[in-house]
Structures are given as C-alpha cells and as structure tokens.
Amino acid sequence: MNFDLPADMAALKEATADFATRRLTEEAEAFERSGEFAYDLIRAMGETGLFGAPFPEDLGGSAAGFLAVSVIAEEVSRIAPAYGYAMNMQCATCPYTIYNWGSPAQVERFVPGLIAGESIGMFALSEAGGGSDPAGAMRTTARREGDHYVLNGSKMWITFSHAADVGVLFARTDPKAEPAHRGISAFIVEPKRFEGYTAQPIDLPGLSKSLRSCEIFLDDFKVPVENRLGDEGEGFKIAMNALEYGRLTVSARLTGIAQAALDASVAYANERFVGGGPIARHQLVQERIADATVAVEAARLMAYRIGWTMDQGRVSTRVASRAKYFATQAARLAGDVAREVFGGNALAAEYPVQRLNAYIDMLTVGEGSENVQRILIGEDALGIKDATRHTMRNRFVGAG
Numbered sequence: 001m002n003f004d005l006p007a008d009m010a011a012l013k014e015a016t017a018d019f020a021t022r023r024l025t026e027e028a029e030a031f032e033r034s035g036e037f038a039y040d041l042i043r044a045m046g047e048t049g050l051f052g053a054p055f056p057e058d059l060g061g062s063a064a065g066f067l068a069v070s071v072i073a074e075e076v077s078r079i080a081p082a083y084g085y086a087m088n089m090q091c092a093t094c095p096y097t098i099y100n101w102g103s104p105a106q107v108e109r110f111v112p113g114l115i116a117g118e119s120i121g122m123f124a125l126s127e128a129g130g131g132s133d134p135a136g137a138m139r140t141t142a143r144r145e146g147d148h149y150v151l152n153g154s155k156m157w158i159t160f161s162h163a164a165d166v167g168v169l170f171a172r173t174d175p176k177a178e179p180a181h182r183g184i185s186a187f188i189v190e191p192k193r194f195e196g197y198t199a200q201p202i203d204l205p206g207l208s209k210s211l212r213s214c215e216i217f218l219d220d221f222k223v224p225v226e227n228r229l230g231d232e233g234e235g236f237k238i239a240m241n242a243l244e245y246g247r248l249t250v251s252a253r254l255t256g257i258a259q260a261a262l263d264a265s266v267a268y269a270n271e272r273f274v275g276g277g278p279i280a281r282h283q284l285v286q287e288r289i290a291d292a293t294v295a296v297e298a299a300r301l302m303a304y305r306i307g308w309t310m311d312q313g314r315v316s317t318r319v320a321s322r323a324k325y326f327a328t329q330a331a332r333l334a335g336d337v338a339r340e341v342f343g344g345n346a347l348a349a350e351y352p353v354q355r356l357n358a359y360i361d362m363l364t365v366g367e368g369s370e371n372v373q374r375i376l377i378g379e380d381a382l383g384i385k386d387a388t389r390h391t392m393r394n395r396f397v398g399a400g
C-alpha cells in the first residue's frame with residue numbers, strides 16, 4: 001500500500017493547476033461577464049488532454065486512467081469551480097457512458113470530438129418530478145417510428161444543454177413496464193441536428209452565467225434508431241452505471257473546492273488583524289481550521305480511492321457513494337469555516353466565500369443528494385441492500 005501519488009500523477013496535478021491558473025481565471029471572467037458559453041476554454045481543456053484520461057489513444061485519449069480524472073477534476077475545481085462541470089460533460093459521464101455502452105460506430109463517431117472539446121456534451125437524466133427518483137419521475141417518452149424515435153417531454157437542470165452538440169438522454173420507451181425502470185432506454189441525442197429541442201437557462205445565483213444548467217423541452221424531437229445506446233429497456237442500468245463515474249468527479253470536485261475554501265480561510269486568518277493581532281492566533285479559529293484540514297485530507301483520499309478502484313477495472317457503488325457523501329460533508333465544513341473566518345466579508349462579492357459555497361451546494365445534490373447517499377450507504381451497512389450487488393460496466397483497458 002502506497003499513499004503517495006505516483007510521480008506521473010503528481011506531475012499531472014501540477015500541470016493541471018498551472019493550466020487552470022493561466023487559462024481558466026481571467027479569460028473565464030470575460031465569459032462570465034458576457035454570459036456566452038466558453039467554447040474556447042472547453043476546447044483548450046480538451047487540447048491540453050484534460051478530458052482524455054480514461055480513453056484509449058486511438059480515440060484521442062491518454063489511457064492515463066481514473067486516478068488521473070480525480071486529480072484533474074480536483075485541481076480544475078480548486079482553481080475554477082465552474083469548469084469542473086466539464087469533467088463530467090466532456091469526460092466521465094457523457095463520453096464515458098458512450099464509450100462504456102456504445103457500439104464501435106457510436107464510440108468512433110461521438111467520443112473523439114467530445115474529449116477534444118470540439119463538441120459539447122450533456123447528460124440528461126433528471127426531470128422536474130424528482131431527481132432522487134429518476135425512474136419514478138420520468139415522463140419523457142420515446143416512440144419508435146420506423147428508422148427513428150420521436151421524443152416528447154422535458155428534462156430539468158441539464159448542464160451545458162444550451163450549448164450541447166451531443167448528449168446522453170433517457171426516456172421511457174415502454175410506459176407500461178413493471179417495474180417502471182425496465183421501460184427506460186438511453187439515447188445519444190444531437191440537439192443541433194434535429195428540430196424540436198429548446199433549452200431554457202435556469203437562474204442560479206452564485207453559479208456560472210456561461211456554463212449553465214437549463215430546463216430542456218422536447219417536442220417531437222427525432223433520434224435515429226442507430227443512436228439508441230444499448231438495448232431498449234437498458235437505460236436505467238446505463239444511467240446508474242454512469243452515476244458512479246459522476247460520483248468520482250463530483251467527489252474530486254468537492255475536494256478541490258473544499259481545499260480552495262480552506263486555503264482562502266488560512267490566508268485570511270493570517271492577514272486579518274483584529275484586536276492587535278491576526279485572528280489566526282485564536283484557538284477557536286485554529287480549531288475550525290484543524291477540523292476542515294483533516295476533513296479535506298480524508299475526502300481527497302476517498303476521492304482518489306474511487307479512481308484507483310476504477311483503474312483496477314472495478315466500479316463500486318459502496319466506494320463511490322461513501323466518497324461522494326464524505327466529500328459533501330468535508331466541503332460543507334470547509335465552506336462553513338470560510339463563512340465564519342471571513343466574518344462580514346464572507347458576503348462580499350470580492351471574496352470567494354459565497355461563490356465556493358454555491359458550488360458546494362450544487363455538488364451536494366448532483367449525482368444523488370446527501371439523503372440518497374445516506375440511503376445507499378445505510379442500507380448497505382445494515383445488510384438490507386448490498387451496494388456491490390450490481391455488475392457495473394467499466395471498459396477502461398489501462399495504459400498500454
């Protein structure tokens with residue numbers, strides 16, 4: 001057992017931090033001001049290889065693996081939290097789901113553009129009726145008509161859906177199926193190629209105005225039959241499998257954001273003089289910093305462990321849910337500590353505290369809320385539902 005990051009991963013971490021500092025700070029601010037989608041920066045991330053780690057070289061990837069995904073997602077999110085979204089849409093959820101479940105033709109057609117940042121991806125599962133119960137809440141239907149499906153309905157919260165070229169979207173092909181999740185199928189959708197698709201941005205204070213989440217509406221929207229992902233009725237299994245990869249990035253993203261909150265708190269506590277000295281000298285402040293420091297370190301180890309587990313060819317709800325849940329707790333703690341340490345300045349736009357907490361809140365619900373994780377973890381721990389009972393798919397073949 002070796003807890004040190006391998007040298008190549010440590011170098012990757014440094015290179016990612018360097019890239020994010022150079023490209024995803026000032027330039028990103030310009031996109032925030034204009035509200036335009038940051039195509040250039042997503043493309044730059046792709047060109048630098050930030051999305052390619054779990055994909056083979058013949059698709060444009062680096063086959064560096066999922067520990068690399070954890071490290072990259074952590075560093076990108078530490079420096080530019082909004083760009084952490086791209087680690088899902090351009091790497092671990094949209095393209096990896098196509099890679100994991102797609103036919104060779106689908107993989108060849110869609111994956112290289114997504115991981116190069118040339119086409120924009122999305123992952124559309126949630127609906128307004130309740131993201132915590134996607135099977136029960138799903139009202140979107142897909143009706144087969146000859147060589148294509150016709151989709152009708154809406155999806156809620158879908159990140160990058162206003163810019164997406166390609167998406168993995170879930171719809172009900174058999175409304176009468178019992179249990180309901182057996183009637184769901186997965187599709188690779190192409191919003192810019194077919195009519196009947198609109199995306200309405202949702203106003204989310206504190207989150208990016210450029211890299212947004214939207215409600216999408218499907219009105220007789222066409223999907224060619226060759227774009228169905230997997231078999232009819234296999235969609236729910238594909239979605240649940242995809243969420244494990246999402247939990248990997250979200251754990252790492254929360255760890256990075258928590259580290260940013262902690263770093264900001266440490267710097268501020270040393271700089272802020274009240275009553276003749278820095279507030280860092282107060283043991284009550286030190287206690288809060290100590291608690292957050294330990295929590296962030298543990299969250300990082302758990303996030304890296306998911307990546308390592310996936311690099312062994314395994315996908316585990318047990319490992320991923322625990323890590324995602326703990327990262328949420330650690331990030332909430334670090335965010336609260338920052339609120340306390342910054343005092344009134346926690347509320348001021350020129351300090352990062354509100355923005356970091358907005359992303360912590362967002363990632364707390366993404367890929368399953370805290371309660372959803374508690375249910376998965378608790379039922380597993382109590383022997384009610386074994387969290388390792390599903391055979392999950394992982395087509396990662398490893399370096400070389």
Ligand SMILES: Cc1cc2nc3c(=O)[nH]c(=O)nc-3n(C[C@H](O)[C@H](O)[C@H](O)COP(=O)(O)OP(=O)(O)OC[C@H]3O[C@@H](n4cnc5c(N)ncnc54)[C@H](O)[C@@H]3O)c2cc1C
Nearest residue numbers: 123124125126130131132157158159213365366367369371
């Ligand atoms: C900014 C943002 C971006 C997002 N991006 C995407 C995306 O790209 N693609 C996508 O598909 N989804 C996306 N989501 C959706 C996200 O996955 C859902 O918000 C999440 O699954 C929770 O669903 P909900 O918001 O409908 O909450 P609900 O399901 O309504 O839950 C509300 C509360 O009730 C609790 N609850 C629900 N059921 C139970 C239960 N059985 N027991 C105990 N408590 C329960 C939950 O824990 C939660 O606290 C995004 C969300 C946000 C906010």
